[in-house]
Amino acid sequence: MVTAINSALDIILKENDNAVVLGEDVGVDGGVFRVTDGLQKKYGEGRVIDTPLAESAIIGASIGMALEGMHPIPEIQFAGFMFLGYSQLVNHAARYRARTRSTMSVPMTVRVPVSGGIRALEHHSESPEAVYSNMGGLVVVEPSTPYDAKGLLIKAARMNDPVLFLEPTKLYRLFKQEIPEEDYEIPIGKANVVKDGDSLTIITYGTMVPVVQNAVKAKNADAEIVDLRTINPLDENTFIESVKKTGRALIVHEASASFGAGAEIAARIAEKAIYDLDAPVIRVASPSLPYPLPGYENYYVPNEKRVGEEIDRILSF
Amino acid sequence: MIKNVFSGSVDYVQILDETGNADQSLFPKELDDKTLVQMYKSMSFARAADAKAISLQRQGRLATYGPMVGEEATQVGSAFAMRPQDIFVPNFRQHGVFMARGYPLYKFYLSWKGYEEGGAQKDFKSTAVAVPVGTQMPHGVGVAFAQKYKKTGAVVVAYVGDGGTSEGDFYEAINFAGAMKVPLVSIIENNQWAISMPRSRQSAAETLAQKGIAAGIKCVQVDGNDVIGVYKVVSEAIKDASDMNPSLIECVTYRMGIHTTSDDPTKYRPDSDVEEWKKKDPISRMRAYLSKNGMWDDHLEERMVQDDAKAIDDAVAQADAFKPDPKSMFENVYSFVPDVLKDEEEKAIHSNFWQ
Structure with a gap:
């Protein structure tokens, strides 16, 4: 699944000049799970951005970028840390379109590893999907296969909505699946x-x-x-x-x-x-x-x- | 071994003093008589429109409202420093900035009547009003990042209150601005009161401006009731920000009125405090300056007051004529309307509860 997500990010960065990846350790290090590996080398520090360590500012700054016609793809390192950005997600990302009657919107795709089963530290294994689904305004997606992960992420990054893209860490490397190298979408909002x-x-x-x-x-x-x-x-x-x-x-x-x-x-x-x-x-x-x-x-x-x-x-x- | 590895200081700027005398050595040369009169008119208009909003709220024609009376110089001075392409990031009290930059007044009233349509603002150079204190500051970083990324040349001016500087989002934002070198000017509109909490108890820091030192960005304090001083400091900060040097400005002003229409300040602050600050009023000192220099008189004042009242009444009438459409609640959540929302919308129509 790691390779599939990386491939989706590559396709999005290639096709959309206004798309950027940002977060803690996403650049040089390629992310703690190596999901963004190689992307900074390919697209440069200006588009795959290592940020200071502050989840609320990562989400908040992404909202600002999105309001200005960019498509930020922030990564939050672990589900437990995302609660530090919770206020930005629910108070702003989820509400911006409604409160401006669609004259402004927040197209952004927030990637975050979720769920347990990998013997990680405390606060690294939460499954917070219901928390973010309750208030409306955020699209919440969670793939279960590498094939789905790629198609759903490409679709998410082409939508004009804030999408929370939850990546189950246990499935990152649980099984291998042949997936098409090219671009394809899987519909969001369809089971x-x-x-x-x-x-x-x-x-x-x-x-x-x-x-x-x-x-x-x-x-x-x-x-x-x-x-x-x-x-x-x-x-x-x-x-x-x-x-x-x-x-x-x-x-x-x-x-x-x-x-x-x-x-x-x-x-x-x-x-x-x-x-x-x-x-x-x-x-x-x-x-x-x-x-x-x-x-x-x-x-x-x-x-x-x-x-x-x-x-x-x-x-x- | 002990050696000093850092020391910092904060300057305070004032050009127009309480009696309306200007420090000519600091006076911005580009401010001609016409612009000075416009600044005065803009402050007066904001105060009149603000007073109208309170009166409408007391009549039950507006929802809860947070007035800006007393803070006109901070808002108008900074608004005049912005260039047309610059974008501002308000909290919920920058009514004077919205008005000075030409936001349709009826939409201002519509918004505070409680209708989202009042905040619908395509092509107006600002983000939306942000109520959760401090949370708008990271947006400022992102909006500024986008200007740098797209090479628009625009600068972003973000506002936060004195209470807001205690929020994590404030610190995160100024730190990001410094680390990422984005064209952001952060303005602390220090009106001395965060509802009932005085500035002295909000932070042990001697100035709020010095918080910028820790973020590695330039910082300065200015008399926030001096419209010319604010204009000058913000203009210079915008110039610096164009070169990707973000900064932090503390405007020292005073909340002459209530926090919001739900607030009763007599519970926590003495009237004498307000009386002291009335002597430093931003509008009367600018009027004194203009009068002394032959740019203003009672006749002009009278005409302005009449014109303002008419413009405000027209805007209120236009806002009152607005007919809400409950369907707009369902149709503006996502870029599409999900089946579950369609279902809920149909049920709402069917039960007729909108009538």
Whole structure:
């Protein structure tokens, strides 16, 4: 996935002279995960910019650039540090278009590594997608494969919106996938049916997509797997239609359960498909507590076993 | 071994004193009589429009409003120093800058009546009003970066209050400006009060300007009630910024009125404090200067007051005539309208709650 994102950034920097990459260690160092490796060498210090260490100013300055017709692509080093830029994202990036009735807008793509499973330090493993989806105005995207990462990032960087592009660190190098070298887009705001099935719908995204795929395979379940790809705005139609067909909805995400994206999805299923259900909606998510230090993360993040057990349970109704 | 590795100092500038006498050695030569009169008129207009806004709020015709009375010289002096291509980054109190740079007055009232359409401003050289204190300063860095990147030659002037200099975003922004060498002039509009918190308790720093020293940028303090002094200092800073030397200016002024229409300053500051500052009023000292030098008289004053009142009444009438369209809430969030919002919009129309 690292290579796929790097390739997308290369395509964007090449086609749009007003696009810049900025953040801590993104230039000479190529980013702590090496996602921006080689880009500064190719495009120069003026376009792949090492900034001082201050997340709020990185996001805030990006907003200023975007207002002036640039397309900044800031990188925030880890999800936990992004809360320092939270005020800029929700108070300004999310609201600018509304408060100026579209006479001004903030086209920018904020890349941030998210989620756990790589035994990282405290504050390096959060899954904050719901936090940024609640107030409206920010597009929140999370890919689950290298192919999706490239196409979604290219699309994001061509939109005239602030997009939060969440990159699951665990998937950066988890598996290899051949992807086209050329330019292609994947639509934002559309979910992807990864696998067709008739007896159960599993709605998931990000790190949990491969976990769900393995659990379904292990259980040989006739499950339809919906990868949201975009958390906000939610593609409700795709999962509602699927749930109407299968009659069962299992929601799997790594973020903690309470007030998570799963709660929103479950509420929409309750509103629009409750009479089609043969079983209660079930959520598989991390416990409702702060992300632990790495020694405990295997007890915290949902795994194939947990997903498998809930597949059995939902099919038992 | 101990050796001194750094020392710094901050200059204070005043050209027009409290009685309207000017220090000719510092007087900017480019300011002709016509411009000086315009500066005075611009300050007077801002004060009249500001007073009208308070009165409209008291009648329930405006939402909460934060007046700028007392801070006219800081705002108008800096606005006159800007060139047409320069861009300013306001917080929520720079009404005088908006007006001096020609923002349509009815939109100013519309905005404070609580309609986003008042802030719709294509091709006007500013960012939007920013309410969370200090958060506009990093935008200034980015807007300035874009001028450097696109080689427009424009400079950015960003405003922050005395309270705002305690915010992290303020420090981050001036540090970024210095490190990235962007054409940014940061102005601290020090009006002595952050709601109920006096300047003396906001920071142990002797001046707020000296905060720029830590960021490695030039800094200066100016009498913020001296429109000519502010003009001069900001003009020079704009020249420096054109050469990619950002700077920080502290304008020492005074909030003569309330923080906002929800505030009651009698709870925390004595009237005698306000009375002291009334003697330093920016408008009366400029009027004294113009009168002494034969550029202004009572007759001109009377005519100006009448003209201003008419322009303000016309603008208020235009703002009052505005008909809000609730659909605009749904259609201006993203560059597209998502299905979930369409659904919510339809429900709202169907339930008829807009009527």
